[in-house]
Amino acid sequence: MSKNVTLNNPSNVEAVNILKSGFKDHRSIIIVGNCSVYYKGRASSQLGDGERIIILKPDGSALIHRPKDYPPVNWQPPGSLFRIKLDNDSIGLRIFRKKENEVIEVKIMSIIFLAVLDLTDVAEFNLHASEKDMQEAILLQPSLIEDNFRPITSERHVEPGFIDIMGYDNKNVLTIIEIKRKKATKKDVMQLKKYIDSLNVGEKRNIRGIIVAPYLAKGSQELISSFRYEFKLITPQQCSEILLKKKSKVITDYFNIK
Amino acid sequence: MSKNVTLNNPSNVEAVNILKSGFKDHRSIIIVGNCSVYYKGRASSQLGDGERIIILKPDGSALIHRPKDYPPVNWQPPGSLFRIKLDNDSIGLRIFRKKENEVIEVKIMSIIFLAVLDLTDVAEFNLHASEKDMQEAILLQPSLIEDNFRPITSERHVEPGFIDIMGYDNKNVLTIIEIKRKKATKKDVMQLKKYIDSLNVGEKRNIRGIIVAPYLAKGSQELISSFRYEFKLITPQQCSEILLKKKSKVITDYFNIK
DNA sequence: TAATAAATGTCGTTT
DNA sequence: AAACGACGTTTATTA
Numbered sequence: 001m002s003k004n005v006t007l008n009n010p011s012n013v014e015a016v017n018i019l020k021s022g023f024k025d026h027r028s029i030i031i032v033g034n035c036s037v038y039y040k041g042r043a044s045s046q047l048g049d050g051e052r053i054i055i056l057k058p059d060g061s062a063l064i065h066r067p068k069d070y071p072p073v074n075w076q077p078p079g080s081l082f083r084i085k086l087d088n089d090s091i092g093l094r095i096f097r098k099k100e101n102e103v104i105e106v107k108i109m110s111i112i113f114l115a116v117l118d119l120t121d122v123a124e125f126n127l128h129a130s131e132k133d134m135q136e137a138i139l140l141q142p143s144l145i146e147d148n149f150r151p152i153t154s155e156r157h158v159e160p161g162f163i164d165i166m167g168y169d170n171k172n173v174l175t176i177i178e179i180k181r182k183k184a185t186k187k188d189v190m191q192l193k194k195y196i197d198s199l200n201v202g203e204k205r206n207i208r209g210i211i212v213a214p215y216l217a218k219g220s221q222e223l224i225s226s227f228r229y230e231f232k233l234i235t236p237q238q239c240s241e242i243l244l245k246k247k248s249k250v251i252t253d254y255f256n257i258k
Numbered sequence: 259m260s261k262n263v264t265l266n267n268p269s270n271v272e273a274v275n276i277l278k279s280g281f282k283d284h285r286s287i288i289i290v291g292n293c294s295v296y297y298k299g300r301a302s303s304q305l306g307d308g309e310r311i312i313i314l315k316p317d318g319s320a321l322i323h324r325p326k327d328y329p330p331v332n333w334q335p336p337g338s339l340f341r342i343k344l345d346n347d348s349i350g351l352r353i354f355r356k357k358e359n360e361v362i363e364v365k366i367m368s369i370i371f372l373a374v375l376d377l378t379d380v381a382e383f384n385l386h387a388s389e390k391d392m393q394e395a396i397l398l399q400p401s402l403i404e405d406n407f408r409p410i411t412s413e414r415h416v417e418p419g420f421i422d423i424m425g426y427d428n429k430n431v432l433t434i435i436e437i438k439r440k441k442a443t444k445k446d447v448m449q450l451k452k453y454i455d456s457l458n459v460g461e462k463r464n465i466r467g468i469i470v471a472p473y474l475a476k477g478s479q480e481l482i483s484s485f486r487y488e489f490k491l492i493t494p495q496q497c498s499e500i501l502l503k504k505k506s507k508v509i510t511d512y513f514n515i516k
Numbered sequence: 517t518a519a520t521a522a523a524t525g526t527c528g529t530t531t
Numbered sequence: 532a533a534a535c536g537a538c539g540t541t542t543a544t545t546a
Binding site: 070127129130132161162182 | 519520521522523524526527
């Protein structure tokens with residue numbers, strides 16, 4: 001018996017049986033066929049007949065894709081439950097989360113193709129150049145900001161949220177850094193202002209504010225200047241490379257010690 | 259010749275030929291197989307060998323799904339280009355957007371299943387209970403806010419953005435409404451404040467501010483009170499029903515006239 | 517559980 | 532092309 005089952009144009013009876021065993025065994029399932037979709041939960045939606053790709057994953061996530069667009073037309077996140085039943089001229093597929101009160105009902109008129117698959121995927125996924133990477137890179141190499149910049153805490157909590165990086169500059173002035181992995185908007189500048197204001201509730205202190213980003217949105221520079229903050233151009237790519245270098249250095253050092 | 263091609267365990271040579279003609283004919287393509295994925299663009303990522311579902315759509319959108327999680331592990335939005343080539347022991351699939359400088363490279367070691375499909379889906383998709391629906395419902399039935407509320411403009415543009423609804427109340431006081439389809443946060447209250455402040459740049463006027471939402475986040479009520487704004491409980495579902503009623507009434511009226 | 521902010525966010529709309 | 536806000540946003544993190 002093959003671990004994977006694939007069928008072209010199965011009968012609805014046949015399909016329901018295979019799907020039921022697929023659910024039981026927590027397989028990855030692909031259904032291609034003509035269906036209509038009804039959704040009700042936070043919002044509600046209807047979608048008339050058409051040919052779509054339905055993916056049901058072992059973790060309970062579900063995707064219904066039309067032959068266009070990046071996002072699924074309907075979906076459920078992991079943890080959803082699947083129920084299937086044979087109707088007169090169609091298959092009823094119910095994808096639901098009870099607690100959240102979210103339900104998708106798929107009426108499958110006919111199946112073009114059905115796959116019940118036992119997929120193995122344990123590989124690591126590594127994503128670089130996130131905002132967190134930028135933060136790490138600056139902490140590893142504070143001179144990215146300027147010579148003799150000395151971070152004191154990362155992610156310090158103040159009332160409005162978390163400060164990305166806090167530190168002292170060359171002249172021992174408290175410096176607050178707000179990092180953006182892409183264009184820094186006026187909103188981002190206001191965010192920085194909120195953090196600095198919240199540190200200034202008692203006696204007024206001299207606090208520097210620096211926006212770190214690859215570039216600025218229109219109007220951001222004016223806002224930055226009006227608050228006497230500064231903009232420091234750093235790209236996620238730069239940071240990514242610094243992390244790579246530093247990490248390989250750590251490995252090199254390790255072998256040198258050995 | 260069938261319009262749809264499905265193949266179990268095709269050879270790499272066979273697969274490349276079928277995929278090439280599939281790209282040419284703008285088909286929907288499903289590839290299930292063992293692959294590794296490399297992405298570089300706004301960020302970058304690596305993903306080692308594993309069995310995944312790859313979907314390529316006629317509009318140039320692409321999805322690479324692991325057998326878990328709701329979001330694709332790698333993707334490209336519509337408008338991407340697909341290129342395929344046969345390597346020694348694998349297939350090289352390149353999914354890229356030149357202008358945006360975003361590239362996915364998929365190294366497909368072996369294909370478990372391949373489908374090249376001509377899917378037809380022209381159905382309408384209707385989503386209800388969006389914020390726009392709530393806005394429409396209030397404009398159709400302004401008494402939802404309170405008796406004798408009279409909207410004057412919807413979506414008026416002021417400096418920080420767009421005001422959801424503007425109008426005059428029973429006492430002819432200018433009233434600004436900010437609509438949220440779910441929990442209204444402190445941020446949303448601040449948004450309303452920005453709009454009202456921007457209308458108050460010249461002479462100070464008496465302006466009412468109302469947050470319309472199904473419920474409030476913690477701290478929002480305090481913020482609302484501190485600005486002397488108000489909270490009006492309205493749910494997206496309520497609005498959805500009003501729209502349905504009003505629209506069916508329009509149809510009824512139409513038939514009555516006829 | 518709620519709040520908060522990031523995301524390769526994407527997508528639509530308007531300037 | 533840039534700015535801005537909605538999205539059934541989802542997801543992760545933290546109080």
